[in-house]
Amino acid sequence: MARISLQDLRHSYLPSPRTEADWALKHMSVDWSDGGAYALLGPSGCGKTTLLNIISGLLTPTEGRVLFGDEDVTDMPPDRRNIAQVFQFPVVYDTMTVYDNLIFPLRNRGVSGADADRKVREIAAMLELDDMLPKRAAGLTADGKQKISLGRGLVRSDVNVIMFDEPLTVIDPHLKWVLRSKLKELHQRVGSTMIYVTHDQTEALTFADQVVVMHEGTVVQIGTPVDLFERPRHTFVGHFIGSPGMNVLPCTVDGGQAVFAGQAVQTADAPTDTNGAKTLEIGVRPEFVSFASDGIPVQVTKVSDAGRYRIVDVQHDAATLKLLVPEGEDIPSGSAHIRLDPAHTRVYADGWMLNGGAAA
Amino acid sequence: MNGKTSNPKAWLFVLPVVALVAFNALIPLMTVVNYSVQETFGDNVFFWEGVKWFEQVLHSDRFHASLGRQMTFTAIILAIEVPLGIAIALAMPRRGVWVSVCLVLMALPLLIPWNVVGAMWNIFALPDIGLLGRMINGLGIDYNFTQQPIAAWFTTILMDVWHWTSLVVLLCYAGLRSIPDAYYQAAKIDGASGWAVFRHIQLPKMKRVLTIAILLRFMDSFMIYTEPFVLTGGGPGNTTTFLSIDLVKIALGQFDLGPAAAMSLIYFLIVLLLCWVFYTLMMRGEQQ
Amino acid sequence: MTMAKVKWLAPTLYIVFLMLPIYWLLNMSFKTTNEILNTFSLWPNEFTTDNYVKIFTDPTWYNGYFNSLTYVIINTVISVTVALPAAYAFSRFRFLGDKHLFFWLLTNRMAPPAVFALPFFQLYSAVGLFDTPIAVALAHCLFNIPLAVWILEGFMSGVPKQLDETAYVDGYSFWRFFIRIFLPTIAAGIGVAMFFCFMFSWVELLLAKTLTSVAAKPIAATMTRTASTAGYELGLLAAAGTLTIVPGAFVIYFVRNYIAKGFALGRV
Numbered sequence: 001m002a003r004i005s006l007q008d009l010r011h012s013y014l015p016s017p018r019t020e021a022d023w024a025l026k027h028m029s030v031d032w033s034d035g036g037a038y039a040l041l042g043p044s045g046c047g048k049t050t051l052l053n054i055i056s057g058l059l060t061p062t063e064g065r066v067l068f069g070d071e072d073v074t075d076m077p078p079d080r081r082n083i084a085q086v087f088q089f090p091v092v093y094d095t096m097t098v099y100d101n102l103i104f105p106l107r108n109r110g111v112s113g114a115d116a117d118r119k120v121r122e123i124a125a126m127l128e129l130d131d132m133l134p135k136r137a138a139g140l141t142a143d144g145k146q147k148i149s150l151g152r153g154l155v156r157s158d159v160n161v162i163m164f165d166e167p168l169t170v171i172d173p174h175l176k177w178v179l180r181s182k183l184k185e186l187h188q189r190v191g192s193t194m195i196y197v198t199h200d201q202t203e204a205l206t207f208a209d210q211v212v213v214m215h216e217g218t219v220v221q222i223g224t225p226v227d228l229f230e231r232p233r234h235t236f237v238g239h240f241i242g243s244p245g246m247n248v249l250p251c252t253v254d255g256g257q258a259v260f261a262g263q264a265v266q267t268a269d270a271p272t273d274t275n276g277a278k279t280l281e282i283g284v285r286p287e288f289v290s291f292a293s294d295g296i297p298v299q300v301t302k303v304s305d306a307g308r309y310r311i312v313d314v315q316h317d318a319a320t321l322k323l324l325v326p327e328g329e330d331i332p333s334g335s336a337h338i339r340l341d342p343a344h345t346r347v348y349a350d351g352w353m354l355n356g357g358a359a360a
Numbered sequence: 361m362n363g364k365t366s367n368p369k370a371w372l373f374v375l376p377v378v379a380l381v382a383f384n385a386l387i388p389l390m391t392v393v394n395y396s397v398q399e400t401f402g403d404n405v406f407f408w409e410g411v412k413w414f415e416q417v418l419h420s421d422r423f424h425a426s427l428g429r430q431m432t433f434t435a436i437i438l439a440i441e442v443p444l445g446i447a448i449a450l451a452m453p454r455r456g457v458w459v460s461v462c463l464v465l466m467a468l469p470l471l472i473p474w475n476v477v478g479a480m481w482n483i484f485a486l487p488d489i490g491l492l493g494r495m496i497n498g499l500g501i502d503y504n505f506t507q508q509p510i511a512a513w514f515t516t517i518l519m520d521v522w523h524w525t526s527l528v529v530l531l532c533y534a535g536l537r538s539i540p541d542a543y544y545q546a547a548k549i550d551g552a553s554g555w556a557v558f559r560h561i562q563l564p565k566m567k568r569v570l571t572i573a574i575l576l577r578f579m580d581s582f583m584i585y586t587e588p589f590v591l592t593g594g595g596p597g598n599t600t601t602f603l604s605i606d607l608v609k610i611a612l613g614q615f616d617l618g619p620a621a622a623m624s625l626i627y628f629l630i631v632l633l634l635c636w637v638f639y640t641l642m643m644r645g646e647q648q
Numbered sequence: 649m650t651m652a653k654v655k656w657l658a659p660t661l662y663i664v665f666l667m668l669p670i671y672w673l674l675n676m677s678f679k680t681t682n683e684i685l686n687t688f689s690l691w692p693n694e695f696t697t698d699n700y701v702k703i704f705t706d707p708t709w710y711n712g713y714f715n716s717l718t719y720v721i722i723n724t725v726i727s728v729t730v731a732l733p734a735a736y737a738f739s740r741f742r743f744l745g746d747k748h749l750f751f752w753l754l755t756n757r758m759a760p761p762a763v764f765a766l767p768f769f770q771l772y773s774a775v776g777l778f779d780t781p782i783a784v785a786l787a788h789c790l791f792n793i794p795l796a797v798w799i800l801e802g803f804m805s806g807v808p809k810q811l812d813e814t815a816y817v818d819g820y821s822f823w824r825f826f827i828r829i830f831l832p833t834i835a836a837g838i839g840v841a842m843f844f845c846f847m848f849s850w851v852e853l854l855l856a857k858t859l860t861s862v863a864a865k866p867i868a869a870t871m872t873r874t875a876s877t878a879g880y881e882l883g884l885l886a887a888a889g890t891l892t893i894v895p896g897a898f899v900i901y902f903v904r905n906y907i908a909k910g911f912a913l914g915r916v
Contacts, residue, residue: 058545079551087542093560104560108551152550366742373737374749376730377793384790385756388767451658458656460904464897465663468670471896473868475853476889483676483882484669489684491672522666529662583760586853604762608854611766624763631758 002069002160004032004055004193009064011050017062024050025061026217032161032195037187039208040197043240047217048197052163055195057081068160079108084153085163089170090145094138098129101137102151109156116155123154126186143175150183154190161193168203180207201241213237229285230344233353238283244311247289247321251282251347258282258347261296261316266342269354277349284345286311289323291332292339300336314338395621413622423623425598426606427630433513433602434581437520441577442570444521445528450562452533463533466526478590481519485591492518505592509599512592516600519587524580528573535569536562571642578638582631603627670893676886684882699887709888712867715781716850717895719864722785724845727792728800728838735800736826740809750801753794764790765858772859783859784866788852792845799844803837836906843903850896867892 011025020026025047032038040048053059054066057078066074073081093101099120106116124130127147132140137148146167153162164183168176184207187194196207204211205225213221213228213236220234221227232238238246251260253274258265260282267282274280298314298321309324312331323338325331347354396413417423453459469477487493487504492515496503505511539561547557585604588594594601594609601609607627611620676684677699678692687693703709737743738750768787769778777783811833815825831838857869871888 053545056545056549058548078545078549083549085546085549087546089540089542091542091546093564095560095564104552104556105550108553108556149546152546364740364742367737367740368743370737370741370743370746373733373741377734377753377797378749380726380730380786380789381753381756381793384764384768384787385759387771388764391767391770392763448658448662451655453656453659462659462663464900464904465666467900468893468897469666471847471850471893471900472889473851473853473892475868475871476892479871479885479889480669480673483886484672489688489882491668491690494688522669525662526666579758583762585760585762604760607760607762608765611762617766620766624760628759628763631760632755635758 002071003034004161005067006030006051006055007065007067009054009061009066011054011059011061011063023062024217025054028219029064030212030219030222032193034193035191036193037184037207037209038193038195039204039211040195040214041199041201041204041211041240042214043199046214048199048214049165051214052085052165052195052197055161056083056085056163058085082156082158082160083163084156084159084161085165086146086149086153086167088166090142090149092137092140092145092148094136096137097133098124098135098137098140098148099133101148102129102133102155105152105156119155119157123151126154126189127151127182142170143172143179146171146179150186154186159192161195164194164196166198167196168198176203183207201243205241213240215240231346231353232283235281235283235348235351238285242285242287244286244322246283246285248348249282249284249319249321251280253280253347258345261319263296265340265345267345267347268343269346271347271349271354274349274354279350281348281351282340282345283348283353284321284340286322286324288341288344289321290339290341291323291325292337295337295339298336298338300331300333303331392621392624395617396625397618399618413618414626417619417622417626422606423626426601426603429599429601430582430603433517433520433584434578436517437524437581438574438577440517440521441525441528442574445525445573446532446566446570448525448529449532449536449566450558452529454537463530466529468526469523470526472523474586475590477519477523478587481515481522481587482591485515485519507596509596512596512600516588516591519591520581520584523587524577527576531569531573532566535566539565567642571639574642575635575638579631579635582634673886673889676882677890679883679886681881681883696883699883700891702884703887703891709867709870712865712870712888713891715860715864716856716866716868716892719781719784719788719856719866720846720849722781723788723792723849724842726785727789727796727845728841731793731796731800731841732831732838733826735797735804736830738797738801739804740812750797753797757791757794757798759790761791761852761854765854768855769858778859779861779863781864784856784864785849787855787859788849792848795844795848796841799841800834800837803834803840807833839903840906843899843906846899847896 007029009025009028009030010023012023014022017023040051042048050059054061057066057073057076057080060075064074065072068081078085093104096104102120102124103112103116106112106119111119121130121133124133127150129144129147129151132144137145140148150162150164150167153159168179171179180203183194183196196204198204205228209224210222211225211228212219213234215234215236221232221237223231223233228237228241232241232246235246235248239248249260251258251265253259253271254264256270256272258267258271258280265282271280296316298316300312301315301320302313304311304313309326310331312323312325313320314323314336321338397411399412452462472480482490484490485492485505487497493503493505502508503511505515543561543565544557547561552560583604584602585608588600588602589605589608592600594605604627607620607623610616610623675691678695678697680694680696680698683689683692683694738746764787772778772783772787777786807830811829812825815829816822820829853866853868856866860866860869867888871885871892
C-alpha cells in the first residue's frame with residue numbers, strides 16, 4: 001500500500017491537442033494519501049473517469065507521471081499496478097460460479113490452494129455472498145453482481161487502491177443505501193485507499209473523508225465535506241454542492257470592499273487584490289442569508305415549502321437569490337431587506353475565491 | 361417474450377406473409393408428396409405406388425453415397441469456417457476507418473451470384489489458365505481438379521471457405537462489438553491471460569451469434585448446388601455430387617419424378633431434423 | 649505486445665485471399681480470348697474492353713441485367729412490405745399459434761431450392777406466370793419473407809413498447825403511428841432487411857433459371873448458356889461476372905455501417 005501522486009498530469013484523447021478545449025484533463029497535480037476514502041465528484045463529462053483510468057493504468061496520460069509510493073508506474077499495465085476497479089455496470093464472468101469469479105484474480109497471479117480458498121471465503125462472508133458461492137454468477141441480481149466485482153478486488157492482498165466508477169448506477173434505490181454503507185464499513189475493515197467516482201453529491205459526501213471536485217477537466221477543490229460546504233473555493237463547487245446551491249451575485253470591488261446593489265457588503269476576507277479579474281462575484285449560501293430590517297432592498301418573488309424550512313426567491317434588479325427561512329419565522333411579502341452573513345460571504349474573481357488561495 | 365399483449369387480430373397482420381409463403385411452400389410440397397407416392401410413364405397418367413419410392417431411395421447406394429459426401433463436405437467446411445471466422449473476427453480492428461474497409465471487402469463474396477462464384481473459381485483454379493492452378497503446379501504438386509477427386513474436393517472446399525467464411529466473421533464481429541469495454545478492462549485488472557479473456561468473456565458473448573452462424577452455414581452448405589455444379593459439375597465421376605446436385609440429376613435429367621420426390625422429402629426432413637438437433641444442443645449448452 | 653503488432657496480419661491476409669479470385673476475374677475480363685487461352689500473365693498484355701462493349705451493346709446480354717434487377721427489386725419490395733406488419737405482430741402480440749407459425753416460416757428458409765425446382769416450374773406454368781420476373785420474385789419470397797420477418801422482428805423487439813403506448817395516448821391512430829413514428833424508428837432494420845432480401849435474391853440462380861426461358865432470363869443464367877454453347881468465350885464470361893459484382897458492392901457500401909449488426913439479425 002502506498003500513497004498515490006499524480007504529477008503535472010495532462011491528458012487528451014486527440015493525437016495532437018491544440019486548444020485548451022482539446023484537453024480532457026487539464027494540468028493537475030494531486031496526492032492521494034494511503035488508506036483514504038476519496039470521492040471524485042463532478043458532472044458528466046468533467047473528466048472523472050479519465051482521471052480514474054489514468055490511475056488504474058487503463059489509460060496512459062499524455063503528459064505527467066503517476067507514482068505509487070516512490071515507484072513510477074506511468075507506463076505500467078493495470079495488472080501490475082496492484083489496483084482494483086469496480087465499473088458502472090457489473091462485470092462478472094457469466095460462465096463461472098461466484099466462487100470461481102472471486103478466485104479468478106488470485107489464480108491469474110499464481111495464488112491457489114488453501115490460502116486462496118480461505119481468502120475467497122473470508123471475502124464472501126464479508127460481502128454476504130457465502131450462500132451464493134456455488135451458484136452461476138450470471139443468475140445473480142445487479143447488486144449481487146456488483147458485489148462480485150468488488151469482491152474480485154478485495155480478495156487480493158496486494159491491492160494499493162480500489163476504484164469505483166459510479167458503481168451504484170444500476171442498483172435499485174432501496175439497495176443503494178445498503179451497498180453504500182457496506183462500502184464504508186469495508187473501508188474501515190480493509191484499510192486500503194478507495195476512490196469513488198460519482199456525480200451524486202449525497203453519495204460523495206456520505207462515503208468520503210475527502211472529496212475531489214472536478215469541473216471541465218480541472219480539479220477545483222479537494223476537501224472534507226464541511227470544507228466544500230462552508231468554504232467553496234470555486235463558484236462551481238458552491239453551486240454543485242448544497243441544495244439549493246450557493247447564490248452567486250455580480251459585484252464590484254471598491255476601496256477594499258465588495259459592492260453589490262450600491263451597498264458595501266461585508267465579506268469574510270477583505271478583497272484586496274482582484275488580479276485584474278474579468279468577472280467579480282459575491283458567493284453566499286442560502287443558509288447564510290436572512291431577512292433584516294435594513295440592508296439590501298429586494299422583492300420577494302416566490303416561496304416554496306421544503307419541510308423544515310422554506311426556500312424564498314428574492315430579486316434585486318436583475319439579480320435573484322435564494323434564502324432559507326426556518327419554520328415558524330415570518331416571511332415578508334413584497335418589498336423587504338436582506339442581510340448576508342459576513343463570515344460566510346466571499347468574493348470570487350473569475351470563479352475562484354479571492355484570498356482563500358486562488359491558484360489551483 | 362414477455363410483456364406481449366394477447367391480440368387475436370394480429371392474425372390479420374401476418375395474413376399476407378402466410379398467404380405468400382403458403383402459396384410457395386404448401387402447393388409445391390403437395391406436388392412433391394403427390395409424386396412421391398405415384399408412378400408415371402408420361403401423359404399425366406399416374407399409378408399409386410405407396411411407399412415404394414421411399415424404400416427404394418432409402419436403400420439405394422447412390423443416395424447413401426451422396427448423403428455421405430454431403431455430410432463430409434458440411435462437416436469439413438464447418439470445421440474450417442467456424443474457427444477461422446472466429447479468429448479473424450478477433451483480430452479485426454475494433455474501431456476506426458479500417459473497420460468499414462474490412463467489412464465492405466469481406467462482405468463482397470457474399471453478394472456474388474452463386475454461379476459466378478463457381479465460374480470465377482473455375483477459371484481461377486484451372487491448371488493451365490488459372491492463377492491458383494498455376495501456383496499449385498508451380499510448387500511441384502500435380503493438381504488438376506477436373507481430373508483428380510482430391511483436387512476437386514480441395515477446390516470445392518477452398519471455394520466454400522472463400523465464399524462463406526465472411527458470414528461467420530461478420531456475425532462474430534457483431535457479437536464481439538456488443539461487449540462493453542469494461543469487461544476487457546476488468547479482465548486486464550484481474551490479470552487474465554488472452555486465452556482466459558477469450559474463454560470467459562468473448563466466447564460466451566459470441567454464443568448467440570455463433571449459434572446463428574453455425575445454423576446458417578449448416579443449412580446452406582447442406583443445400584449447396586450451384587457453386588459446385590458450375591465448378592466441377594459434380595465430378596470427376598460422382599466424387600463431388602452432393603445431395604442437391606444428385607436430386608436435380610434425377611428429377612430434371614432422368615425425369616424420374618417418383619424417386620426424385622421421395623428423395624426431396626427425405627432430404628428436407630434430414631435438414632429439418634439436423635437443424636432441430638443442432639439448435640436444441642446449442643440452447644441446452646447455453647442453459648447450463 | 650508483439651501479439652498486438654501482428655494482429656492486423658490475419659484480416660489482411662484473409663482479405664488478400666478474398667480478392668485474388670476477384671482480381672483474376674477482372675484480369676481476364678480485359679483480355680482477349682486468344683490471350684487467355686495461349687499465354688499466362690498476371691495482367692492483360694493486350695488490354696481490351698471489347699468484352700464489356702459486347703455486353704453493353706448486345707440485348708441478350710444487357711437484358712439479362714435488367715431482368716435480374718427487375719425481379720430482385722420486386723422481390724425486395726414485396727418481401728419487406730408484407731414482412732413489416734407480420735414482424736410487428738410477432739414482436740408485440742400473442743396470438744393463436746404464433747410460435748408455431750414463426751417456426752414454420754423459418755423452416756422454409758431450410759428448404760433446399762433443389763427440392764422445389766420442379767414443382768415451382770409446374771406451379772408457375774399453371775398460373776401463367778412462367779418466364780416473367782414476377783414468377784422469380786414470388787418464388788424468392790419462399791426464403792426471403794421468413795428472413796425479413798426474422799430480421800425485422802429482432803429490430804422491432806429492441807424498440808420499447810412504451811413508444812407505441814405513448815403514441816396512442818397522444819391520439820395517433822394505429823396506421824398513422826406505424827407509418828409516421830414506428831417505421832422511421834426502425835429505419836436501420838428496414839435497410840438491413842432490404843439488403844438481405846436483395847442479396848439472397850441476387851445470388852440465387854437455381855429457381856431463377858428454372859422459372860425463366862427467354863423473356864425474363866437472368867444475367868447469371870445467360871452466363872451459363874455462354875459457357876456451354878458459344879464455345880469457351882472466357883473473356884466475355886469474365887466481364888459478365890465482373891459486372892454482377894457491381895450491384896452487390898454498391899449495396900454493401902450503403903449499408904456498411906449496419907452490416908455487422910444486420911448479420912446478427914438485429915439482436916445483438
